[in-house]
Amino acid sequence: MTALGASMTDTNQTAKDGADTLAAEKTALAWTHTARFLTTASQLDQLPQTELPEIAFVGRSNAGKSTAINMLTQQKRLAFASKTPGRTQHINLFELGPKLTPDALFADLPGYGYAAVARGAKLRWQQVMAQYLEVRRSLTGVVLMVDSRLGFTDLDRQLLQFVAPRVGNGSVKMLVLLTKADKLNRKESREALSAAQAALGEMTTDEADVGVALFSALNKTGIGDAAMVLHGWTHPGAGAASL
Numbered sequence: 001m002t003a004l005g006a007s008m009t010d011t012n013q014t015a016k017d018g019a020d021t022l023a024a025e026k027t028a029l030a031w032t033h034t035a036r037f038l039t040t041a042s043q044l045d046q047l048p049q050t051e052l053p054e055i056a057f058v059g060r061s062n063a064g065k066s067t068a069i070n071m072l073t074q075q076k077r078l079a080f081a082s083k084t085p086g087r088t089q090h091i092n093l094f095e096l097g098p099k100l101t102p103d104a105l106f107a108d109l110p111g112y113g114y115a116a117v118a119r120g121a122k123l124r125w126q127q128v129m130a131q132y133l134e135v136r137r138s139l140t141g142v143v144l145m146v147d148s149r150l151g152f153t154d155l156d157r158q159l160l161q162f163v164a165p166r167v168g169n170g171s172v173k174m175l176v177l178l179t180k181a182d183k184l185n186r187k188e189s190r191e192a193l194s195a196a197q198a199a200l201g202e203m204t205t206d207e208a209d210v211g212v213a214l215f216s217a218l219n220k221t222g223i224g225d226a227a228m229v230l231h232g233w234t235h236p237g238a239g240a241a242s243l
């Protein structure tokens, strides 16, 4: 399992490595910035069938998912499209890459765990998420947003179970962003990282590609690293994925 950001603090890192990392980060952020709204769907069979690699963003409501997507794409309102009335229980798709030759999709999945949601809606959520994570063929990676102060909740663990077989055999990659890290001191940050690594423990087989990183929209922690990971997942030949 990779704890991202480690390479940035490695004192043995050469100046050339540093310059390469900066260039890779710039490329990745320029790519994430191309994200634009494509379509919205309330059921799996309404999603376009596509060959493009798809990265899903998931997390409890209020975990900071919309803010993280907006920061990653450097667009103030992109993911707030997902928060407009009528779209909160939908899967919202964004397209990335050149306009005429898009090369990836981001899928913003409904936030879960909102206490006021009725039982029927919760069951429907489970079904949509389980189905999406188990069968969406083009799914390449999952970014799970977890509030760094709360850690993994029961619903987060349940969601991990849906996708665990595909993560375990390496066909779907996984990045956990511990959000709102600006609210933690150093000791709490270390503890949050190790608790997350422990929670992911059983998924981390030899084949699995699972990363964990502290993330803060407020002080911009982890944004470049996360962008490089997502770019690497969808552009395996580009050489930007190795952190």
Ligand code: GDP
Pocket (backbone or CB within 6 Å): 059, 060, 061, 062, 063, 064, 065, 066, 067, 068, 111, 179, 180, 181, 182, 183, 215, 216, 217, 218, 219
């Ligand atoms: P979502 O429901 O998961 O999409 O969560 P939002 O992106 O709407 O964020 C929920 C709340 O957390 C909002 O009040 C945000 O301003 C706040 N928030 C999001 N990211 C951060 C962060 O990095 N640091 C801090 N301190 N607050 C954040």
